[in-house]
Amino acid sequence: MRSLYQLAMLIGCGLLVMQSAHALPWDDLTAEQLDTTLQQKFTDGKYSPKGADSCLMCHKKNEKVMDLFKGTHGKVISEASPMAGLQCEACHGPQGNHNRGGKEPMIAFGKDSKLSAPAQNTVCQGCHNDPKQMAWHTSTHNLEEIACSDCHTIHTAKDPALDKLSVNNTCTSCHTQQKADMNKRSSHPMKWDQMTCIDCHSPHGSMSESALNKPTVNDTCYSCHAEKRGPFLWEHAPVTENCVSCHNPHGSVNDNMLESRAPQLCQQCHANDGHASRVVPEPGIDSFGGGKSCLNCHSKIHGSNHPAGSLLQR
Numbered sequence: 052m053r054s055l056y057q058l059a060m061l062i063g064c065g066l067l068v069m070q071s072a073h074a075l076p077w078d079d080l081t082a083e084q085l086d087t088t089l090q091q092k093f094t095d096g097k098y099s100p101k102g103a104d105s106c107l108m109c110h111k112k113n114e115k116v117m118d119l120f121k122g123t124h125g126k127v128i129s130e131a132s133p134m135a136g137l138q139c140e141a142c143h144g145p146q147g148n149h150n151r152g153g154k155e156p157m158i159a160f161g162k163d164s165k166l167s168a169p170a171q172n173t174v175c176q177g178c179h180n181d182p183k184q185m186a187w188h189t190s191t192h193n194l195e196e197i198a199c200s201d202c203h204t205i206h207t208a209k210d211p212a213l214d215k216l217s218v219n220n221t222c223t224s225c226h227t228q229q230k231a232d233m234n235k236r237s238s239h240p241m242k243w244d245q246m247t248c249i250d251c252h253s254p255h256g257s258m259s260e261s262a263l264n265k266p267t268v269n270d271t272c273y274s275c276h277a278e279k280r281g282p283f284l285w286e287h288a289p290v291t292e293n294c295v296s297c298h299n300p301h302g303s304v305n306d307n308m309l310e311s312r313a314p315q316l317c318q319q320c321h322a323n324d325g326h327a328s329r330v331v332p333e334p335g336i337d338s339f340g341g342g343k344s345c346l347n348c349h350s351k352i353h354g355s356n357h358p359a360g361s362l363l364q365r
């Protein structure tokens with residue numbers, strides 16, 4: 052049942068000399084030793100002949116444990132299902148002497164696990180190693196040692212990571228800056244879960260910067276804002292280069308998710324050359340005022356198709 056991938060990983064780790072598991076003073080082991088020891092359990096440990104039944108003898112009062120059977124992994128969907136094979140032990144490792152008082156630890160997942168995230172993930176990857184997961188290895192999440200189970204819940208009817216209405220919560224439990232941004236005055240409709248982080252990002256990583264779904268920032272934006280793609284007769288260089296030079300995709304206190312308001316927004320790149328004095332406004336009207344500032348005149352900020360639109364005014 053354990054895949055070749057996992058075996059290769061185990062050998063690659065450089066194993067400790069075989070020791071009888073229950074004799075180990077588990078609490079005295081370094082994190083690294085514990086990793087190796089628990090992984091060793093997988094290959095050398097004593098699996099229970101009764102599968103889930105032997106575990107449930109002690110664990111069936113825990114409702115969370117029983118919720119396994121409401122979800123995908125608790126059902127026999129195919130030959131590859133845990134329940135079609137080693138059952139609980141497919142993920143938690145062989146029981147060994149754990150049933151003698153629960154002292155010998157099992158492979159455990161989540162924040163309280165004694166096992167490192169990469170070691171926990173090896174268990175999942177033993178079954179989930181199809182090409183869809185390839186980007187994971189070079190992803191920031193993997194390099195930051197995020198565990199599969201930081202996002203996914205196994206003992207549940209509905210994994211919150213797979214639910215459009217809760218995935219934003221899953222992400223923002225760690226990404227507090229984005230949580231703050233998406234609740235600002237101007238933002239993508241994420242606070243109502245009409246849009247989610249994974250509309251733009253691949254949680255398992257991608258070949259693009261910032262794990263975007265599309266090759267570039269602009270391609271990501273064009274997938275919904277096609278009208279901004281152009282080509283325009285008169286382009287505005289920063290627009291074709293990178294939408295986030297002016298917009299914060301997660302949200303902003305400024306209208307239209309702008310990083311800052313005009314004129315400051317524009318003046319980051321267009322030094323204030325005083326061309327205002329060359330512009331002749333109608334008497335009594337402050338053409339730079341009214342909140343729109345530069346946009347009062349340069350309104351086609353994303354590009355213009357007007358023959359006389361070179362200054363993005365029409």
Ligand code: HEC
Pocket residue numbers: 099102105106107108109110139140143145146149150151152153154156157158159163164165
């Ligand atoms: C004789 C009773 C008993 C049996 C049988 C048993 N356990 Fe446990 N298990 C315990 C006790 C006691 C604990 C520690 C207290 C707790 O966390 O609930 C525990 C804890 C765990 C934990 C949490 C471990 C951790 O380090 O946080 C997991 C996972 C677990 N058991 C899985 C299993 C699996 C899988 C099986 C079957 C292969 C099994 N148990 C069989 C008694 C048992």
Ligand code: HEC
Pocket residue numbers: 123124128129131132133136141142160174175176177178179199200203205210213
């Ligand atoms: C013994 C094999 C096995 C192991 C180990 C395993 N899975 Fe699965 N998993 C499956 C099968 C089979 C399915 C259903 C078919 C599919 O989607 O590939 C599945 C489905 C899933 C799904 C989609 C669930 C859904 O409801 O559509 C997720 C997410 C997932 N697994 C995550 C994990 C994580 C995280 C781990 C490690 C904690 C893990 N799996 C360990 C076999 C396994």
Ligand code: HEC
Pocket residue numbers: 172175176179183187192197198199200201202203212213218249254255
């Ligand atoms: C940062 C959060 C996060 C992490 C970490 C994560 N996932 Fe996922 N995973 C998701 C989300 C969100 C989806 C739903 C993707 C979608 O609907 O496009 C998903 C979908 C899946 C699916 C079902 C759909 C598919 O792509 O096959 C499987 C299986 C899966 N993940 C396994 C894993 C495994 C294995 C790991 C660890 C190596 C892992 N995930 C790590 C968030 C995460």
Ligand code: HEC
Pocket residue numbers: 103106107110113115116119124133134138139140141142143159160161200203204205206207
């Ligand atoms: C597909 C992998 C997988 C299978 C199969 C599986 N578990 Fe788990 N188990 C996990 C993960 C991951 C967690 C962490 C919490 C979560 O994701 O639901 C966990 C958590 C636990 C815990 C700790 C619960 C707590 O209260 O914190 C126990 C105990 C446990 N599992 C026992 C079992 C038993 C008993 C079975 C078989 C009936 C089983 N598990 C089958 C992956 C698995």
Ligand code: HEC
Pocket residue numbers: 190191192195197201202218221222223224225226248249252253254260261262
């Ligand atoms: C357990 C914590 C945790 C969870 C949950 C989590 N992340 Fe992350 N994520 C991190 C850490 C740590 C980094 C690296 C530091 C940073 O950029 O903030 C990161 C980085 C990222 C990056 C930048 C990637 C890069 O290559 O620059 C993106 C995008 C991202 N996460 C999206 C998501 C999405 C989408 C979800 C939900 C599906 C999610 N994260 C859930 C911890 C988490």
Ligand code: HEC
Pocket residue numbers: 219222223226229230233239241246247248249250251252261268271295300301
């Ligand atoms: C509309 C598309 C979009 C959505 C939705 C989105 N992001 Fe992003 N995100 C981006 C882009 C584009 C970047 C790259 C920003 C850059 O290069 O400065 C980015 C960058 C990031 C980064 C890297 C750090 C940074 O700010 O540069 C993290 C972490 C991140 N996003 C997390 C999230 C989370 C969490 C969510 C959901 C709450 C989310 N994103 C929703 C487009 C999006």
Ligand code: HEC
Pocket residue numbers: 237238239240246250251268271272273274275276294295298300306307308
């Ligand atoms: C998955 C689709 C989707 C993607 C991808 C997307 N957007 Fe949006 N965008 C929307 C929706 C939906 C709205 C809200 C429209 C409305 O409220 O009428 C919106 C609104 C906006 C607004 C106006 C906000 C306001 O306050 O009125 C800006 C600016 C914007 N998006 C910029 C971007 C940028 C920049 C990117 C790329 C990083 C991007 N969008 C990617 C769907 C998307």
Ligand code: HEC
Pocket residue numbers: 269272273276279280287289290291293294295296297298307309346350352353
């Ligand atoms: C030079 C700065 C700048 C860049 C770069 C930029 N925008 Fe904008 N964007 C603005 C300004 C300023 C507004 C507000 C326009 C107004 O008030 O009339 C705006 C408004 C928007 C709006 C909402 C109103 C509308 O016109 O639909 C969307 C959507 C939008 N931008 C998407 C994008 C996308 C997609 C990109 C990248 C292709 C991009 N922007 C690049 C400055 C910029």
Ligand code: HEC
Pocket residue numbers: 287288289296297313316317318319320321345346349352361362363
């Ligand atoms: C990230 C830098 C950047 C920002 C921010 C920016 N621009 Fe530009 N803008 C440019 C570049 C580069 C050009 C092309 C200059 C050239 O071809 O000489 C340009 C061209 C223009 C032109 C056409 C005139 C010309 O010389 O071709 C106008 C008008 C203009 N920008 C107005 C604005 C306004 C108004 C804002 C604020 C809403 C703004 N820009 C924000 C970089 C920027």
Ligand code: HEC
Pocket residue numbers: 314317318321324326329330332338339344345346347348349362
């Ligand atoms: C009252 C209308 C008006 C307003 C407001 C305005 N402009 Fe202009 N802008 C013009 C006109 C007309 C020209 C062409 C004549 C000229 O070159 O003086 C121009 C030219 C430009 C050019 C082309 C290069 C140059 O300096 O000749 C840039 C860049 C530019 N404006 C940026 C801005 C920025 C940034 C703001 C806000 C701080 C702004 N404009 C506000 C009308 C305006």
